[in-house]
């Protein structure tokens with residue numbers, strides 16, 4: 220038996236990859252998953268809704284977002300406290316920064332994350 224689901228699905232012309240079982244995505248606890256294109260994604264559940272954002276903090280480009288504390292619909296980077304909204308990645312702690320966000324769906328007890336065409340994080344395009 221796999222401890223991680225396999226497979227893909229598509230919905231509204233968006234391709235999704237299975238990344239974990241829904242019951243493992245517990246409220247406010249972050250998980251890091253790697254998509255096949257190399258993107259590092261931090262997954263959270265907040266008020267029952269799953270969210271997927273880049274695991275790479277745009278401040279020092281550290282792979283730490285999945286270890287952040289979740290509060291008021293935001294994740295706080297554990298390194299220096301930059302705070303990002305889970306639904307759109309906007310930094311709300313005073314910095315002009317953005318976390319990439321990924322569409323996430325749940326089907327049949329499995330969490331699926333959008334597979335983006337490329338892995339270039341938003342901060343590299345500044």
Ligand code: FES
Nearest residue numbers: 276278296298299
């Ligand atoms: S590395 Fe995230 S706030 Fe500094």
